[in-house]
Amino acid sequence: MGGSVSISALIVGTALLGIFALASISLNDSARSASEVAEESKDEPEIRLINASESSGTIHVNMTNAGDEIISFDQTWFSIDGGLLIRASDYHSQSTVLFPGETLHMQLNGTGFTSPTRIFVASMGGQSGVSFS
Amino acid sequence: MADGGASELIMLISGLLVAGIVTTLLIASWGGLANSVDTVHNQAEADSKTKAALASDPMQVSWDQASCNLSLHIQNTGTLELLDGEIGIIANGTASTVNQTRLLGNSSVWTSGEVLELQVCPSSVTLSVGQEITVTIVVRSEHYQGISGQYSFSEVIRIG
Numbered sequence: 001m002g003g004s005v006s007i008s009a010l011i012v013g014t015a016l017l018g019i020f021a022l023a024s025i026s027l028n029d030s031a032r033s034a035s036e037v038a039e040e041s042k043d044e045p046e047i048r049l050i051n052a053s054e055s056s057g058t059i060h061v062n063m064t065n066a067g068d069e070i071i072s073f074d075q076t077w078f079s080i081d082g083g084l085l086i087r088a089s090d091y092h093s094q095s096t097v098l099f100p101g102e103t104l105h106m107q108l109n110g111t112g113f114t115s116p117t118r119i120f121v122a123s124m125g126g127q128s129g130v131s132f133s
Numbered sequence: 134m135a136d137g138g139a140s141e142l143i144m145l146i147s148g149l150l151v152a153g154i155v156t157t158l159l160i161a162s163w164g165g166l167a168n169s170v171d172t173v174h175n176q177a178e179a180d181s182k183t184k185a186a187l188a189s190d191p192m193q194v195s196w197d198q199a200s201c202n203l204s205l206h207i208q209n210t211g212t213l214e215l216l217d218g219e220i221g222i223i224a225n226g227t228a229s230t231v232n233q234t235r236l237l238g239n240s241s242v243w244t245s246g247e248v249l250e251l252q253v254c255p256s257s258v259t260l261s262v263g264q265e266i267t268v269t270i271v272v273r274s275e276h277y278q279g280i281s282g283q284y285s286f287s288e289v290i291r292i293g
Contacts, residue, residue, distance in 0.1 A: 016156060019163070026167055044186075044210075075246030077208065077237075082193025082293045085206050085248055087238055120190035124210045124246065129190060 044125035045069040047076070050103070052119045052132050059108040061119060063098070067126070071098040076123040080113045088121075175278045183274040183282030184211035188248045193293030196262075201254040202232070205268065205290075208248045213274035213282055215243040221271035221285075224255035264292045 046067030053060045059080070065071050073096055076088040089096065091108045098104055120129040188208040195204040203224060209215045217236065222229040233252040240247045260266065267289050274282040 016152075016159070019156065019160060072246065075208075077188050077206075077248055079188070079190040079193075079206075082190045082195055085188055085237055085250075118190070118193065120192070122186065122188040122208060124208065125184070125186040127187075127191075129192060 043067065043069060045071045045123055047071055047098070047121055047123050047126040047128050049119065049121055049128045049130040052130050054113070054116055054132055057110070057112075057114055059111055059113065059116070059119065061106050061108065061130075062103065063106065063121065063128070064103040065098040065100050068100045069124075070100065071123050071126070073097065076121060078108065079120045079122070080111060080116045081118055082120075083113070085122075086111060172280075175280045176282075179213070179274060179277040179280045179282030180284065181282075182211050182213045182277060183215070183272065183284040184209075185215065185270065185272045185284055186210045186286065187268075187270070187288045187290075189290075190293075191288055191290045194290040196260050196292045198260065201256065203229070203253045203255060203260075205251045205253055205270075206237070206248050207251060207270060207272070209243050209245050209272075211274065211282070211284065212245055213277055214245075215249075215272050215274055216281075217243045217249050219273040220249075220251065221269075222251070222253050222255075223269040224253060225258055225260070225266040225268075227255040227258050229253045229255040260292050262292055265289055266292070 044067075045065065046069075048064050048066045050062040050064060052062070061078075073088040073092055076098075077085040078088060079085050086108070088106065091111070092106050095104070116132055118129060118131050121127070185207050187205065189204070189206040196202070205222075207220075217234045220231055220234070222231060230253070231251055232254055235250045236243060237248045237250055243249055267287055269285060269287040271283065271285040274284075
């Protein structure tokens with residue numbers, strides 16, 4: 001009988017250890033995925049306006065991607081003299097994105113602005129502004 | 134001998150009962166702990182996917198004192214859809230009323246990359262051109278795994 005008690009205790013102990021092991025694995029998985037959430041957060045793009053000019057109602061602007069994230073023109077918005085925002089992709093169809101390190105000359109036709117003083121761009125948290133020359 | 138066998142049997146049954154009760158309690162407590170970790174994890178994930186940023190030129194923000202109208206543009210910079218009806222604005226330390234919202238572009242929902250135009254009234258505030266104030270904006274996302282994400286940011290703007 002004493003032997004059966006020991007064996008039963010061994011079985012119960014083993015079962016408890018197994019449960020603890022499973023629970024620990026589950027908690028470890030949760031902790032790992034929580035740390036992955038923190039790593040998932042992307043950096044803001046670094047968009048820079050180099051210069052801008054206006055000629056006969058057409059706005060010329062040179063800009064560069066100074067960061068390491070691809071910038072989509074669908075998510076890039078210009079504001080001229082603090083006015084209503086315009087989406088870059090509505091005025092530029094030659095390319096859809098600005099790659100890291102790429103510098104682009106963009107021509108904005110028909111914005112309705114004449115003799116503007118300042119242009120500002122915002123894209124997914126990245127911002128830049130420049131005065132017209 | 135028979136007495137010894139009976140008492141050992143009682144001890145065995147008692148031991149098994151105690152072990153069973155302890156196991157049930159441990160499983161219940163571990164289950165609760167795992168649930169709370171899961172909830173915290175889901176909230177953190179929803180919050181990390183919820184982001185917004187000012188898209189207006191902070192140097193030239195339009196303000197109309199007579200109609201109490203501050204125009205702001207907020208871009209959804211996260212990955213979850215934001216709720217345009219659940220925005221909190223504090224302008225110059227004053228809780229503000231959102232009078233009107235409008236999505237720019239052709240989108241009907243405030244998805245990633247889209248810009249929402251806000252007409253805000255910070256009540257009982259007098260602002261002048263050139264004045265710099267701090268605005269704090271709080272946004273909320275759609276439900277993600279049953280939990281809504283939240284994000285807030287502050288930015289200094291100049292009244293233009």
